[in-house]
């Protein structure tokens with residue numbers, strides 16, 4: 077099955093007065109396979125919203141190709157738009173209309189039956205607030221309304237820009253169930269951009285991570301995390317005084333291993349396996365009281381890949397990734413040295 | 420078509436539409452009330468008698484007038500009135516008229532202020548005025564409907580649904596024009612009914628013959644076209660400025676300050692017919708069918724000035740050109756620019 081969304085070499089440059097033009101998208105590539113929940117991740121200002129806008133024909137791009145359902149967009153967008161439901165950026169509506177009227181006008185304009193309005197209001201949990209004017213909605217309610225309008229035409233492709241933004245835990249849980257149900261039992265392809273990494277980890281099947289307008293990595297969420305969890309070991313001793321000895325013993329036995337002292341524990345990376353550590357230390361006459369394998373979560377992978385890991389005593393400015401690793405052609409196989417990322 | 424219907428409904432459901440609708444109807448009713456109160460078909464007997472008494476009183480207090488009436492040779496004998504005798508109109512008047520005219524006598528009519536609203540003479544001007552005010556309201560409504568949608572972000576949302584931008588623009592413009600046509604026609608018909616009734620009851624209808632109907636309908640038709648043009652202009656400006664305030668500011672700014680500046684500069688420049696630089700001149704020419712500008716400078720001491728005639732066709736070309744220009748600019752900008 078061909079990808080639902082294919083983007084290659086997408087460029088968007090904003091010219092700025094008295095300053096260098098700014099490349100919001102700098103040759104971005106992206107593919108989204110059918111029937112999946114695809115996460116679209118990146119630091120602030122990395123071009124996620126810009127990509128989605130370009131995909132929906134809201135802005136003109138300066139280069140690159142985009143296809144949705146195999147059709148070239150934005151040229152052929154009118155032909156495929158009836159199969160796409162989307163929310164871009166913080167959802168905005170005319171403030172004085174009620175939620176229901178907002179949806180009804182959209183439904184009417186595209187020939188969607190009226191009954192769908194009530195269905196989606198029910199689906200996103202806005203039934204009781206449907207009569208109230210949008211100006212009285214909370215952020216989460218607006219977000220739900222936005223998702224409702226995206227669902228209105230029973231799309232085969234759902235594009236949501238930060239749908240979890242402003243939702244309460246119950247709302248997030250509900251949204252996750254809804255999106256997964258849509259993808260896995262209705263065959264809808266869902267693209268969500270998000271900052272909530274734990275959320276992406278739970279929600280998405282695959283993902284694309286971008287930074288500074290370029291793809292850094294893409295693939296299955298589990299694969300990406302696994303590919304970067306050069307698992308580290310946290311070792312504790314009954315007596316903190318044995319820490320320096322332990323470092324010596326370990327590095328002496330395996331030179332390319334790193335062992336860093338972190339308060340009262342030792343963080344070991346690059347060790348062949350936990351049993352080896354236990355044995356080496358025991359051989360040196362040091363006995364440990366605790367040994368834990370720390371698998372990395374998406375957050376550390378993300379920080380590492382996008383180069384936005386916090387540096388003590390410095391704030392990272394928008395678009396100032398410490399360093400952007402070169403995009404690997406088509407996959408996960410990137411090897412990034414993971415130093416100083418723990419903690 | 421669906422989109423057009425949805426846009427119509429969107430316009431109709433706006434609160435501003437309701438407010439403006441109420442204002443327009445209230446304006447027409449208010450105008451009627453004023454005409455109703457000020458117009459009368461003539462004084463009744465009591466008023467006439469009272470006025471006569473006032474006039475008599477005045478004449479009594481003014482001895483010259485009494486003397487004049489009594490003395491046929493008043494003007495010839497009185498050196499103070501020698502100027503009156505030399506007046507060209509003097510010879511054609513009867514003695515009584517002379518006394519009234521030159522000495523200043525009062526009659527009952529001078530103390531009765533009756534105004535009779537004549538539908539035949541004033542009705543069509545009022546209807547044109549009502550139509551223009553309705554058109555201004557529609558211009559504001561159209562620009563606010565589009566401007567508010569841009570600034571609220573609703574426009575981007577709509578464009579996600581309808582990527583064909585020209586269809587969106589067409590539907591919005593079409594809906595605004597349709598509502599404008601309906602609103603102006605409705606208000607004019609309402610005003611016609613109420614003013615006709617007022618004239619019939621409190622004034623005089625006059626002779627609404629074929630000529631009257633033809634002239635009135637012709638002017639009203641052109642005024643109607645003008646209101647459509649204004650609505651399209653308001654919509655285009657809002658599309659260009661993407662904000663109601665910008666569109667409103669440009670229009671109000673031009674009509675008030677811009678036109679004043681144009682007039683001041685053209686006055687200080689040695690050009691003929693400075694009025695032709697004012698938009699109002701062209702609007703007047705469009706509505707009334709023809710306007711004549713006079714140039715007194717060139718003819719020096721002669722009493723016949725040069726005349727510049729602006730016909731409705733000229734005015735239509737200019738005003739239509741302005742509307743088309745802004746419409747094209749708005750279309751071009753909407754087609755090309757990024758939607759924020």
Ligand SMILES: Nc1ncnc2c1ncn2[C@@H]1O[C@H](COP(=O)(O)OP(=O)(O)OP(=O)(O)O)[C@@H](O)[C@H]1O
Nearest residue numbers: 090098100118119120121122123124125126127395
């Ligand atoms: N209209 C615009 N004019 C100028 N620059 C813009 C414009 N829109 C976006 N940009 C720039 O493009 C870059 C990408 O912005 P974008 O909104 O796509 O980021 P994002 O990934 O969605 O960020 P966030 O996570 O904060 O939503 C930013 O550096 C931003 O400054």
Ligand SMILES: [Mg+2]
Nearest residue numbers: 124125165237
């Ligand atoms: Mg964004």
